[in-house]
Amino acid sequence: MEKLSGDVFRFSCPPSVKAFASVAGKKESEGPMGEYFDVIDEDAYLGEDTWEKAESRLQKTAVQKALQKAGLDASQIDFMFAGDLINQCTGSTYGIRDFQIPFFGIYGACSTMAEGLLLSAMSVNAGYAGYCLNSTSSHFSTAERQFRFPLSYGGQRTPTSQWTCTASGAVILSAEKSKVRICGGAAGTITDFGIKDANNMGAAMAPAAAATIKRYLDVTGTKPDDYDAIVTGDLGITGSGLLYDLLMREKTDIRNVHKDCGVMIFDGETQDTHAGGSGCGCSASVLCGYFLRKMEEGSMKNILFTATGALMSPMLLQQGESIPSIAHLVHISA
Amino acid sequence: MEKLSGDVFRFSCPPSVKAFASVAGKKESEGPMGEYFDVIDEDAYLGEDTWEKAESRLQKTAVQKALQKAGLDASQIDFMFAGDLINQCTGSTYGIRDFQIPFFGIYGACSTMAEGLLLSAMSVNAGYAGYCLNSTSSHFSTAERQFRFPLSYGGQRTPTSQWTCTASGAVILSAEKSKVRICGGAAGTITDFGIKDANNMGAAMAPAAAATIKRYLDVTGTKPDDYDAIVTGDLGITGSGLLYDLLMREKTDIRNVHKDCGVMIFDGETQDTHAGGSGCGCSASVLCGYFLRKMEEGSMKNILFTATGALMSPMLLQQGESIPSIAHLVHISA
Numbered sequence: 001m002e003k004l005s006g007d008v009f010r011f012s013c014p015p016s017v018k019a020f021a022s023v024a025g026k027k028e029s030e031g032p033m034g035e036y037f038d039v040i041d042e043d044a045y046l047g048e049d050t051w052e053k054a055e056s057r058l059q060k061t062a063v064q065k066a067l068q069k070a071g072l073d074a075s076q077i078d079f080m081f082a083g084d085l086i087n088q089c090t091g092s093t094y095g096i097r098d099f100q101i102p103f104f105g106i107y108g109a110c111s112t113m114a115e116g117l118l119l120s121a122m123s124v125n126a127g128y129a130g131y132c133l134n135s136t137s138s139h140f141s142t143a144e145r146q147f148r149f150p151l152s153y154g155g156q157r158t159p160t161s162q163w164t165c166t167a168s169g170a171v172i173l174s175a176e177k178s179k180v181r182i183c184g185g186a187a188g189t190i191t192d193f194g195i196k197d198a199n200n201m202g203a204a205m206a207p208a209a210a211a212t213i214k215r216y217l218d219v220t221g222t223k224p225d226d227y228d229a230i231v232t233g234d235l236g237i238t239g240s241g242l243l244y245d246l247l248m249r250e251k252t253d254i255r256n257v258h259k260d261c262g263v264m265i266f267d268g269e270t271q272d273t274h275a276g277g278s279g280c281g282c283s284a285s286v287l288c289g290y291f292l293r294k295m296e297e298g299s300m301k302n303i304l305f306t307a308t309g310a311l312m313s314p315m316l317l318q319q320g321e322s323i324p325s326i327a328h329l330v331h332i333s334a
Numbered sequence: 335m336e337k338l339s340g341d342v343f344r345f346s347c348p349p350s351v352k353a354f355a356s357v358a359g360k361k362e363s364e365g366p367m368g369e370y371f372d373v374i375d376e377d378a379y380l381g382e383d384t385w386e387k388a389e390s391r392l393q394k395t396a397v398q399k400a401l402q403k404a405g406l407d408a409s410q411i412d413f414m415f416a417g418d419l420i421n422q423c424t425g426s427t428y429g430i431r432d433f434q435i436p437f438f439g440i441y442g443a444c445s446t447m448a449e450g451l452l453l454s455a456m457s458v459n460a461g462y463a464g465y466c467l468n469s470t471s472s473h474f475s476t477a478e479r480q481f482r483f484p485l486s487y488g489g490q491r492t493p494t495s496q497w498t499c500t501a502s503g504a505v506i507l508s509a510e511k512s513k514v515r516i517c518g519g520a521a522g523t524i525t526d527f528g529i530k531d532a533n534n535m536g537a538a539m540a541p542a543a544a545a546t547i548k549r550y551l552d553v554t555g556t557k558p559d560d561y562d563a564i565v566t567g568d569l570g571i572t573g574s575g576l577l578y579d580l581l582m583r584e585k586t587d588i589r590n591v592h593k594d595c596g597v598m599i600f601d602g603e604t605q606d607t608h609a610g611g612s613g614c615g616c617s618a619s620v621l622c623g624y625f626l627r628k629m630e631e632g633s634m635k636n637i638l639f640t641a642t643g644a645l646m647s648p649m650l651l652q653q654g655e656s657i658p659s660i661a662h663l664v665h666i667s668a
Binding site: 050053077093094096104108125129311313316321324 | 428462524655
């Protein structure tokens with residue numbers, strides 16, 4: 001491994017993407033990404049009796065599908081990294097407990113897929129794991145009632161609000177050679193610009209994304225145009241605009257190559273999703289549905305997947321605090 | 335690195351313990367471990383205006399103290415792993431945001447210190463980090479109201495209940511040589527024996543501890559008597575008894591060398607703590623207060639630190655679910 005600096009990595013034996021799978025709900029299936037998801041379940045309960053159990057089922061399905069696509073049994077996975085938005089990460093822990101895979105729980109809010117991929121890649125590159133799995137999920141109904149209002153309250157959504165996606169993604173990395181590989185990445189640092197509005201996650205997360213992207217470009221000596229896409233997790237429309245502004249101040253223009261999973265997953269014109277999609281499952285399902293597929297097909301060769309997380313606590317907001325955010329970056333090449 | 339199996343590691347370049355620090359509250363300072371803590375704050379609010387902010391302050395103090403003991407500035411730490419019990423891990427994220435250290439958030443409930451140590455050791459051993467920090471915390475008042483009852487309700491505690499410790503611990507690992515080193519470890523697997531009582535965490539976690547300890551002994555071909563102590567996180571009195579029973583069924587007797595941080599931290603006779611202490615800060619502060627100190631002094635040479643976590647969700651319990659648990663093991667030698 002070539003360690004470029006404390007928090008920026010380039011892997012000497014780039015771990016390969018063995019398999020990936022995405023699962024999404026009805027609304028997500030009706031958006032522009034609909035055709036790319038592996039599994040669509042139109043029942044918001046996924047056959048369970050509560051939304052929380054439905055989210056666990058979502059993640060379980062993504063993991064099962066990834067294992068199936070990889071042709072692997074759960075017992076062949078050395079360990080996994082997973083987490084989600086729900087208190088105590090129940091989407092993950094209850095979703096994966098039956099697989100009996102050694103498990104490291106992670107919490108990075110919507111940055112979880114990038115955090116997990118980075119830790120998985122570090123583990124495979126170092127020889128700790130032959131196969132390493134990571135997964136995450138989100139569910140509109142579990143997240144909205146936990147972070148904002150009871151759904152039955154029917155509160156009006158503000159223009160900057162984002163729609164938590166009902167979706168999940170799972171990726172299996174391996175030391176075997178394959179077309180798509182994780183060649184490097186950067187660990188994020190907590191960034192807090194003092195945003196206190198739980199309905200403006202994009203603004204809270206944009207500074208974290210800007211810092212991590214700028215740092216990776218600087219340390220690796222690369223330019224935005226060296227990549228087919230610089231992907232952010234779920235800044236949405238508001239956050240993406242702020243990201244451009246913040247990076248332009250640093251004389252870095254990513255507009256030509258920038259894609260935001262929160263903007264991509266819904267059709268803002270017809271789906272009434274305001275600033276776009278959000279949730280751990282948003283960037284995870286767009287990565288595992290769209291981007292990794294495009295890379296496997298060969299139409300994209302080089303992307304920076306930068307999932308962003310608002311480490312927001314409803315209780316701390318009630319106590320007058322702001323929203324700390326983080327962005328982890330994974331460099332994927334084909 | 336010598337990888338003994340998918341989930342059991344032995345490090346070829348054992349990362350060393352550069353520094354460690356512990357912080358505890360008033361009740362903890364009055365127990366048998368009182369003399370070992372670095373910092374004691376008798377104010378349950380630690381000068382803050384809410385318990386959640388107090389817990390963040392607790393963890394911030396532990397990290398500051400560990401940096402000070404190591405003679406390091408926060409900018410010298412390559413990255414850190416931290417997490418805690420409170421929703422969205424606010425004890426960690428709000429506690430450490432000012433340090434501006436690249437950060438991986440983890441969630442393992444009370445197993446957090448072992449999970450973080452294992453991931454830190456993997457990172458240092460692989461050369462990803464020169465200095466890697468990990469920290470965790472818990473606070474009686476934040477945890478009790480989140481997981482059980484509003485404190486002002488004054489509910490009567492059951493005999494198997496444990497007392498969430500107001501405490502924090504932080505450890506800095508490094509690639510430099512020093513007396514105390516992390517020589518191996520094992521990642522835990524989620525274990526769920528169907529316990530549904532939020533006041534009997536020990537019973538929920540004992541099977542996870544038994545599985546991880548047995549696995550490490552088997553894979554490494556070692557016996558309980560090869561260690562000065564097999565330490566569990568916070569099984570308490572009830573859980574420790576169950577751990578002995580479960581291991582005896584496997585013809586493994588650890589009673590001679592077993593120590594439980596939850597039993598050690600309070601005096602059950604005089605402190606009215608029922609089955610003992612619990613919380614991420616319990617095993618973290620006893621490790622960083624007592625065990626690492628004993629190892630540095632030379633009176634202990636070889637311990638298995640097995641922190642256990644009940645991945646319990648109050649909401650999922652209300653929905654009829656049981657408590658999944660996990661135990662991660664870290665082999666520390668001097």
